Amino acid sequence: MSLKLSTPFPIVAPSLFPNSNPSGIRFSRWGNVNAEQRKVGRSLSLSLAHSSRTDQIRCGIAGGGDVLETGVWWDLNTCPVPDGVDPRCVRPCIVSALEKQIGLSSVNVYAIGNLEYISADLLKKISSSGIVLIHAPCGGNDLYNLLEDWSEDTHPPGYVMLISQDITMVDPYLFRGFGFTNFVVYPKHSELPTLDQLKDEKVFAKEFVWETLLSDNFDEYVRGTLLSDNTYEMVVKPLCICNICNDVYHTCDEACDQFITHLKSEEHINELFNYVPIGCKDKPKHFCEVCNYPAYDEYNLFLHNQSEEHNRKLVEKQAQEEEDCESRKRNPQVDLFNEEPSLERGKHEDAA
Ligand SMILES: [Zn+2]
Ligand SMILES: [Zn+2]
Numbered sequence: 001m002s003l004k005l006s007t008p009f010p011i012v013a014p015s016l017f018p019n020s021n022p023s024g025i026r027f028s029r030w031g032n033v034n035a036e037q038r039k040v041g042r043s044l045s046l047s048l049a050h051s052s053r054t055d056q057i058r059c060g061i062a063g064g065g066d067v068l069e070t071g072v073w074w075d076l077n078t079c080p081v082p083d084g085v086d087p088r089c090v091r092p093c094i095v096s097a098l099e100k101q102i103g104l105s106s107v108n109v110y111a112i113g114n115l116e117y118i119s120a121d122l123l124k125k126i127s128s129s130g131i132v133l134i135h136a137p138c139g140g141n142d143l144y145n146l147l148e149d150w151s152e153d154t155h156p157p158g159y160v161m162l163i164s165q166d167i168t169m170v171d172p173y174l175f176r177g178f179g180f181t182n183f184v185v186y187p188k189h190s191e192l193p194t195l196d197q198l199k200d201e202k203v204f205a206k207e208f209v210w211e212t213l214l215s216d217n218f219d220e221y222v223r224g225t226l227l228s229d230n231t232y233e234m235v236v237k238p239l240c241i242c243n244i245c246n247d248v249y250h251t252c253d254e255a256c257d258q259f260i261t262h263l264k265s266e267e268h269i270n271e272l273f274n275y276v277p278i279g280c281k282d283k284p285k286h287f288c289e290v291c292n293y294p295a296y297d298e299y300n301l302f303l304h305n306q307s308e309e310h311n312r313k314l315v316e317k318q319a320q321e322e323e324d325c326e327s328r329k330r331n332p333q334v335d336l337f338n339e340e341p342s343l344e345r346g347k348h349e350d351a352a
Pocket of ligand 1: 243245246271
């Protein structure tokens with residue numbers, strides 16, 4: 001599993017909306033969705049996810065009649081799938097935990113965070129279980145915008161569950177004002193303040209431990225579901241969204257592959273350049289010189305620096321530099337004609 005982020009370093013809560021998403025996907029805005037359309041762009045809303053997915057979730061349909069809505073926001077970066085857990089079981093476990101807590105509700109699960117470095121295999125498994133993938137790397141800033149959009153279609157009473165230990169997301173301020181009943185899920189060894197410590201902030205009605213939530217609900221019901229019928233697999237076509245580019249992938253079975261390819265594309269990186277904060281000399285404030293990669297903040301640069309991709313490029317660059325150095329020693333006169341960039345450029349400053 002590629003989601004091994006053992007020590008997310010302290011994520012400093014910046015001013016809440018330093019770079020407010022100017023073009024967040026609106027949950028309530030419906031586009032005229034063309035079946036063949038690969039990228040739907042700004043016009044499509046997450047309402048699509050909202051309405052098409054609810055009917056497949058047992059929790060939501062079993063009782064009939066009006067059920068309340070529950071939106072689950074699962075931060076894949078700080079609450080990865082624990083070792084030994086089948087990623088396809090995560091959604092049924094969440095649904096089961098919610099059912100025990102609040103009874104029947106119509107549950108939509110959104111996996112959010114920086115999805116660029118999560119393995120394709122894992123993303124596909126998560127997506128195949130009916131979870132919506134949203135590349136939303138801007139922490140609390142993105143979460144607030146997504147909640148705001150979601151709440152345009154969903155009105156209280158209803159429930160919101162946040163699964164994260166990103167301090168910019170687990171911020172009571174983000175949840176006030178929407179009027180939902182909120183739950184929070186932390187990983188086992190989280191250092192975030194617990195509900196007891198947040199006496200003045202009665203925003204979260206209950207907290208759960210991520211690993212325990214999964215293990216407690218991974219019962220015969222869940223296993224039986226996965227093995228006997230494929231209720232949780234490919235019931236509907238995948239739905240994947242890049243919140244940076246406002247691209248929505250959903251109209252075919254290959255949508256998830258298209259989304260994953262998109263996250264590695266030049267088009268996506270170029271859009272990222274328009275999105276990230278700029279530091280001195282008009283360069284992105286958080287930037288990898290080796291890969292020419294702009295990050296939204298220090299945490300995203302940390303994720304980048306941990307990635308296989310970055311480390312491969314780093315090794316290649318160092319090998320190239322050594323080779324250049326050797327060739328200079330052999331032919332010192334070459335330097336007179338060759339204005340190579342300084343070797344120091346390749347030295348990478350590790351954010352960790
Ligand atoms: Zn994108
Ligand atoms: Zn890099």
